[in-house]
Amino acid sequence: MKILLIEDEKKLADSIISYLNDNAVSCEWASDLHAALLKIGDHDYDCILLDLMLPDGDGFEILKELKKQNKTEGVIIISAKETLETRIEGFNLGADDYLTKPFHLSELLVRIQALVRRKNFNGSTIISYNEIDIDILSKTVKVNNNPVDITKKEFDLLLFLTGNKNRVLSKGAIAEHLSGDMADMLDNHDFVYAHAKNLKNKLKQAGAGDYIKTVYGLGYKWQND
């Protein structure tokens, strides 16, 4: 998977690139509008991460240029600006997703994966991990072809964990991911523990490996040892 990151803040770009590279996503970086336009002209990407406030112009220019060149890259806007207008304008100009700064890198990664899956849709909606099959469309899980009875939150958690394989996910990041719109209203992250425990038990009972590891104090990690 090859993506283009358009972001003027180098420190943030470094972190994003390093996190994505470690998850088998190759990431190119453009720090301004000019560099970004050149890269778009030369290459095709699976996904573009776009900051709206760039030193030499408005990130919306990229969206307009993509439209002009009839390119179908998925675009996720990553911006500090968050008003209804910029969101609507972004979506109208062809952006696929909108992530407001600050965000968890794990969240960014699953958003990229979801977007790429949507874009490269070619019949298969199943993500497989060893004996586990996750059907994105029907939101069902099978272990060794036997269906596992799983709640919506557990399904979301499973997808989040498998999407961030071998990465430590903090309880906070998981809680925010599972809460969606309501993330700002979180009072505690205790429910993450219950969901993780239940998911772990269900997978274990269905005969799957013990992939969900508790990382002391920090959170959880999907790992095959």
Add this chain to the structure above:
Amino acid sequence: MTKKLLYKTSKFYLIFIAILIVIAIPISYFTIQNLYVNEVDETLTLRKDQFFKDFGNQFDNIDLSHFNKYNKDIKLLENQNIKKDTLFYKDYFDILNNEIEPYRELNVPVIIKNKPYTLSVRTNMVESEDLIISIVAIFVVLLGLLMLGLFFINKRLSERLWKPFYQTLDTIEKFEIDKIHQPEMPQTPIEEFNRLNTSIEKLIKKNTSIYKSQREFIENAAHELQTPLAVFQAKIDTLMQNETLGKEQSKILISLNESVAQLNRLNKNLLLLSKVDNEIYSNKDHFTINEIIVKQLDFFTVQASSKGIKIITEIKTSVEVEANHTLTEILISNLFMNAIRHNHNNGLIMIILTEASITFLNTGSAEPLKVQKLFSRFSKTKPSKQGNGLGLAIVKKIADLNQWQIDYNFTENLHSFSVKF
């Protein structure tokens, strides 16, 4: 105690009228009486002169008994021992009216047949008394009417004169600094009021611009903070992947992570407040409060259950409102979160929705909260781990925007926040 402006001027006017009338009655009475008595005295003297002119020096021919019999108010009496003309009052019994009546009398010494006599000329003063009273009454009534007339004219005139002032007052009263629309000062033909209006307009403009730049400052500061916050968050996420982290480092990382989340929320709330100020959420929809509660109930039930808090809903009816949907969601979720955050373990939350209001009741601290600063920004009653002191300020702001009334009560150990639609 404060009084209205017109009351003040009218009060002095009325007091003046009262004093004037009280003083005018005796003064006019005595003056007129005095004038009348002088007139009567002159008449009496005239009648005396007439008498002397008619009879010349032929007093000796007067038949005293006849004279006294046919003249009622002029008589010749036996010597009364007077040496010169004397004027005085004297009461006589009136047979016709059967009462004692006051008279003015002039006594003049005369010599008839070498014997001293007294010529007595008199006038009844009863009618004059009535006349004086009538005159004074008419005078007082006229004076009263004049003063009352002036009073009402003055009142009307003052009202008209002060009208622009009251218009200005109304405009200022309606002015709210956090509203985008500036008040329009009324035009008046009076120079002083125009000066007043111009100065107020200037003041409002200056204050609004200061307020606006302050608001912009908060907004920009919050915006600018988002990028470093994003870097902060990303670096923590990256650091977390380090395999060599020990227990201590993990603890530090987690507390850093919590602080970033807290900063992030604070920042978002500041941005939200400035967005509400900027009327970004001005579009309105029709929707029911019920749907919002249902939508949020699952999330908050999970949050509450971590603390063993029970949520009871008492939804009596479906309540439709016309408001901004996003903001109403924020209002309700903030009240919801508030009820969980400031609750104790194994506590209780009650949500009562009636046609006119929504009420969140929750257990919590045993003391009622201080109401004065409850809805101000950054007014924390207790140091709370996650609260940033903006939640209730946001609730209040949204309620104000929709002209909903928000009240806090503490009864039977329950804190209650109630929003009246």
